[in-house]
Amino acid sequence: MILPALIYLGIFFVVPFVSLARTSLSSMGGSVFLPTLTFSWNFGNYADAFSHYRDQIFRSFSYAFVATVLCLLLAFPLAYVIAFKAGRYKNLLLGLVILPFFVTFLIRTIAWKTILADDGLVVSALGAVGLLPSEGRLLSTSWAVIGGLTYNWIIFMILPLYVSLEKIDPRLLEASKDLYSTAPRSFRKVILPLSMPGVLAGSMLVFIPSVGDFINADYLGSTQTTMIGNVIQKQFLVVKDYPAAAALSMVLMVIILVGVLLYTRALGTEDLV
Amino acid sequence: MTTQAGAVAAGTTEDAPKPKTVKGGGKWGDLMLRIIAGLVLLYLFLPIFVIVLFSFNNPQGKFNYTWQGFTLNNWLNPFKYPALTEALKLSLNVAAVSTSIALVFGTLVAIALVRQRFRGDRAMDTFLVLPLTAPEVVMGASLLTLFLDLGWAAGYTTIVIAHIAFQISFIAMTVRARVRGFDWTLEDASMDLGASPTRTFFKVTLPLIVPGIVAAAMLSFALSLDDFIVTYFVSGSTVTYPLYVNAAVKAAVPPQINVLATAILVISLLLLAVGTLYRRKRIDV
Amino acid sequence: MPQEIDPRLSRFAANRTSRRRFIGGGAAAAAAMVLGPSFLAACGSNGGGGGGTATDEAAGNTLRISNWPLYMADGFVEEFQNATGITVDYKEDFNDNEQWFAKAKEPLSRKQDIGADLAVPTSFMAVRLHSLGWLNDISDEGVPNKKNLRPDLLEASVDPGRKFSAPYMSGMVGLAYNRAATGRDITKIEDLWDPAFNGRVSLFSDAQDGLGMIMLSQGNTPENPTMQTIQQAVDLVREQKDKGQIRRFTGNDYADDLAAGNIAVAQAYSGDVVQLQADNPDLRFVVPEAGGTTFVDTMIIPYTTRNQAGAETWINYVYDRPNYAKLVAFVQYVPVLSDMTDELNKIDPGLASNPLVNPPAEVLANLKSWPALTDEQTQDFNTAYAAVTGG
Numbered sequence: 044m045i046l047p048a049l050i051y052l053g054i055f056f057v058v059p060f061v062s063l064a065r066t067s068l069s070s071m072g073g074s075v076f077l078p079t080l081t082f083s084w085n086f087g088n089y090a091d092a093f094s095h096y097r098d099q100i101f102r103s104f105s106y107a108f109v110a111t112v113l114c115l116l117l118a119f120p121l122a123y124v125i126a127f128k129a130g131r132y133k134n135l136l137l138g139l140v141i142l143p144f145f146v147t148f149l150i151r152t153i154a155w156k157t158i159l160a161d162d163g164l165v166v167s168a169l170g171a172v173g174l175l176p177s178e179g180r181l182l183s184t185s186w187a188v189i190g191g192l193t194y195n196w197i198i199f200m201i202l203p204l205y206v207s208l209e210k211i212d213p214r215l216l217e218a219s220k221d222l223y224s225t226a227p228r229s230f231r232k233v234i235l236p237l238s239m240p241g242v243l244a245g246s247m248l249v250f251i252p253s254v255g256d257f258i259n260a261d262y263l264g265s266t267q268t269t270m271i272g273n274v275i276q277k278q279f280l281v282v283k284d285y286p287a288a289a290a291l292s293m294v295l296m297v298i299i300l301v302g303v304l305l306y307t308r309a310l311g312t313e314d315l316v
Numbered sequence: 317m318t319t320q321a322g323a324v325a326a327g328t329t330e331d332a333p334k335p336k337t338v339k340g341g342g343k344w345g346d347l348m349l350r351i352i353a354g355l356v357l358l359y360l361f362l363p364i365f366v367i368v369l370f371s372f373n374n375p376q377g378k379f380n381y382t383w384q385g386f387t388l389n390n391w392l393n394p395f396k397y398p399a400l401t402e403a404l405k406l407s408l409n410v411a412a413v414s415t416s417i418a419l420v421f422g423t424l425v426a427i428a429l430v431r432q433r434f435r436g437d438r439a440m441d442t443f444l445v446l447p448l449t450a451p452e453v454v455m456g457a458s459l460l461t462l463f464l465d466l467g468w469a470a471g472y473t474t475i476v477i478a479h480i481a482f483q484i485s486f487i488a489m490t491v492r493a494r495v496r497g498f499d500w501t502l503e504d505a506s507m508d509l510g511a512s513p514t515r516t517f518f519k520v521t522l523p524l525i526v527p528g529i530v531a532a533a534m535l536s537f538a539l540s541l542d543d544f545i546v547t548y549f550v551s552g553s554t555v556t557y558p559l560y561v562n563a564a565v566k567a568a569v570p571p572q573i574n575v576l577a578t579a580i581l582v583i584s585l586l587l588l589a590v591g592t593l594y595r596r597k598r599i600d601v
Numbered sequence: 602m603p604q605e606i607d608p609r610l611s612r613f614a615a616n617r618t619s620r621r622r623f624i625g626g627g628a629a630a631a632a633a634m635v636l637g638p639s640f641l642a643a644c645g646s647n648g649g650g651g652g653g654t655a656t657d658e659a660a661g662n663t664l665r666i667s668n669w670p671l672y673m674a675d676g677f678v679e680e681f682q683n684a685t686g687i688t689v690d691y692k693e694d695f696n697d698n699e700q701w702f703a704k705a706k707e708p709l710s711r712k713q714d715i716g717a718d719l720a721v722p723t724s725f726m727a728v729r730l731h732s733l734g735w736l737n738d739i740s741d742e743g744v745p746n747k748k749n750l751r752p753d754l755l756e757a758s759v760d761p762g763r764k765f766s767a768p769y770m771s772g773m774v775g776l777a778y779n780r781a782a783t784g785r786d787i788t789k790i791e792d793l794w795d796p797a798f799n800g801r802v803s804l805f806s807d808a809q810d811g812l813g814m815i816m817l818s819q820g821n822t823p824e825n826p827t828m829q830t831i832q833q834a835v836d837l838v839r840e841q842k843d844k845g846q847i848r849r850f851t852g853n854d855y856a857d858d859l860a861a862g863n864i865a866v867a868q869a870y871s872g873d874v875v876q877l878q879a880d881n882p883d884l885r886f887v888v889p890e891a892g893g894t895t896f897v898d899t900m901i902i903p904y905t906t907r908n909q910a911g912a913e914t915w916i917n918y919v920y921d922r923p924n925y926a927k928l929v930a931f932v933q934y935v936p937v938l939s940d941m942t943d944e945l946n947k948i949d950p951g952l953a954s955n956p957l958v959n960p961p962a963e964v965l966a967n968l969k970s971w972p973a974l975t976d977e978q979t980q981d982f983n984t985a986y987a988a989v990t991g992g
Contacts, residue, residue: 059458553716
């Protein structure tokens with residue numbers, strides 16, 4: 044049953060991946076635009092990656108982490124209501140929820156920039172209450188980037204949470220409400236554990252792409268908010284330091300993998316997926 | 317969960333239909349929950365309102381950034397930029413095809429991984445997460461090199477292939493969230509009652525995980541529709557919708573982009589509404 | 602797995618046997634109905650751009666053009682097709698020079714078709730492609746209208762006599778500002794560093810466009826760049842960035858911030874400002890006192906082209922002044938042909954008198970261009986600037 048996927052990914056993922064790994068350990072020489080890459084176990088690429096771009100690496104993980112937490116907090120109530128309180132409008136709501144994400148990213152982001160403009164209603168209101176970041180604006184700040192990440196990946200938290208919650212027998216919930224005096228306890232003892240698969244899937248589907256994201260930082264960020272994805276973009280396209288770009292990519296992938304392993308262990312599950 | 321299987325085996329199906337909404341929880345808590353959910357929904361749609369609004373904008377220049385005035389012209393002339401319309405149709409096509417194929421791969425993997433403990437299943441887990449972690453720009457370039465080395469020209473086919481490659485992981489993980497905790501004894505019970513494995517799969521297993529599959533399909537479709545970097549590399553001179561928009565935005569933002577986006581939203585919304593009404597009718601009858 | 606579930610509750614779950622209803626009902630039908638027609642419609646129009654093996658003889662006389670988006674006048678392509686009988690497959694997929702290069706170099710280095718018989722990269726990219734041996738020459742016999750080019754472009758040092766690159770459109774790289782936001786006129790580079798504009802300034806992330814005018818303000822010139830002069834400019838940018846002066850490093854995507862007033866002063870391309878001014882008269886474009894730079898987008902014919910003759914016919918057609926005037930009227934950048942005033946006046950008198958489209962001589966004199974850099978220079982300069990732009 045796994046064979047088709049295995050073969051498919053074996054060709055169209057593993058082969059490029061191995062080539063990436065080779066490049067990350069190579070040295071570059073020859074002409075500038077058609078360089079020759081010689082495989083030379085050049086771990087120096089990795090050392091350089093770490094030393095030069097520590098800030099961006101750390102920043103990427105922080106942004107992704109905050110975005111994931113925000114997604115979880117926002118998605119859970121919505122997924123819960125759709126799963127248990129929507130009745131016959133369940134499908135309608137689900138369709139409604141995914142609809143905004145059929146509009147392409149750039150158009151959504153431009154709309155957000157219109158809403159969050161420096162002299163717009165939102166920023167003025169927040170400014171009056173003193174809730175603006177230190178730069179005195181919302182756009183081109185780290186919070187804008189986090190907001191962008193949250194908005195663009197939240198659907199990947201809502202849907203997995205929903206499918207996981209919807210499986211729970213509602214009578215279980217009613218019973219738990221009868222048995223536990225308070226809603227928070229009922230939540231902690233019954234709902235949360237049962238929805239763990241959704242939480243796990245959702246947080247991974249949000250966190251992982253967010254770490255390597257570059258486009259939110261491009262449009263919504265400032266000169267101080269570059270993420271590791273931006274670095275890789277630049278190294279690859281402009282500086283054309285292919286071993287460096289490859290090494291950075293490998294570093295990114297390995298750290299994410301390790302993080303994910305620890306996370307799933309913490310959630311008390313044996314499996315990753 | 318042997319008691320469930322026991323109930324099935326004994327042939328006692330639940331006669332009282334499952335309630336659609338959960339009662340209890342306190343009026344106030346319930347209300348708060350609904351309000352919060354509503355706010356989140358509003359948050360999701362906030363930019364959409366702006367996009368719809370600006371489809372009626374009347375800019376004199378090529379950029380559609382500031383409100384200039386109301387006009388219906390854009391709506392009267394939505395296909396003014398044939399390249400945009402073509403790109404949109406192509407992207408919808410690619411998304412549909414790649415999602416369909418990836419669904420098959422991904423669902424099978426998800427089921428297999430949960431149901432059976434086989435050697436190397438942990439490795440498979442890790443393996444599935446990897447494509448999600450790979451940065452698009454380097455993977456796109458590597459894929460292009462692979463395709464060209466294989467002698468395939470970049471174009472429609474390579475785009476679909478590339479999309480499937482990253483969709484499989486997303487689908488597998490979403491379906492897993494549903495399949496987890498699935499009562500596999502239901503399958504045993506079904507087969508005890510005389511159904512073949514295939515029949516069991518299609519009549520028992522599949523229907524119970526369909527919500528997961530549909531959710532995975534929707535996510536996968538949205539992913540494909542929006543993919544930029546990988547598609548850019550493997551597309552040759554074929555232009556998909558995100559490619560067109562990303563390129564166009566640097567020179568101009570014609571309101572037609574907003575018009576087409578709004579049109580898709582409205583059509584989908586109508587279909588959803590119709591679907592909901594249809595179901596209501598069926599149930600009432 | 603849910604370990605904490607109260608065992609008492611699992612009894613209540615015991616009776617759960619009824620089949621789940623399909624979530625699919627509405628959603629699947631919706632999906633099918635949305636996808637169905639588009640699937641069928643798009644099936645036929647599959648864009649297998651790079652995949653064909655037909656030669657131009659077999660497929661009829663077809664010319665495949667790859668250009669920047671919205672860089673073409675309405676109706677122009679149809680008129681060309683009618684006038685010459687050549688079928689044009691016009692694609693607007695040229696997005697960003699370096700991105701395009703990263704994609705195109707793979708097939709080009711293998712001498713495989715890139716899906717275009719003619720493309721329009723910026724001048725520095727054309728030079729690079731030529732140095733890699735990937736371009737066909739543009740013959741003088743095939744393009745007699747080459748003589749219509751502005752003399753400074755015809756004999757430019759990057760390609761004297763325009764052997765391999767045919768200028769398409771040029772533009773000025775200077776400063777754009779929102780007069781209402783700045784409260785004063787902007788005239789020199791030093792205005793970018795005015796503390797009053799802290800966090801509301803944007804620079805180009807491209808090394809040539811971004812550093813050119815800064816070098817000029819420091820008394821150096823991009824016409825003869827050295828690692829020292831480049832580094833000097835880079836250091837100034839770094840200094841300002843650390844102060845938080847610079848909000849963003851942009852490509853062409855500064856327009857929305859400028860229009861919204863998020864950015865007070867931006868490095869900008871003249872043509873963008875012409876567009877923005879139509880909706881916001883507060884926006885101004887200025888070439889800084891110390892000087893600005895120009896960019897030139899050029900038509901090139903890759904050596905994998907399948908229609909050399911058709912490509913040259915196209916270039917010749919573009920270089921016909923009445924035709925070219927239509928392009929300028931739409932695109933509103935600076936023409937590459939000389940003596941365009943009369944033709945422009947025929948279409949729209951406002952055009953010829955727009956200083957951004959038809960700059961006066963003293964402005965033109967203040968614009969410098971980059972020479973053809975060596976590969977090493979390109980690499981070094983890009984790397985130096987990338988260190989500041991955060992990549």
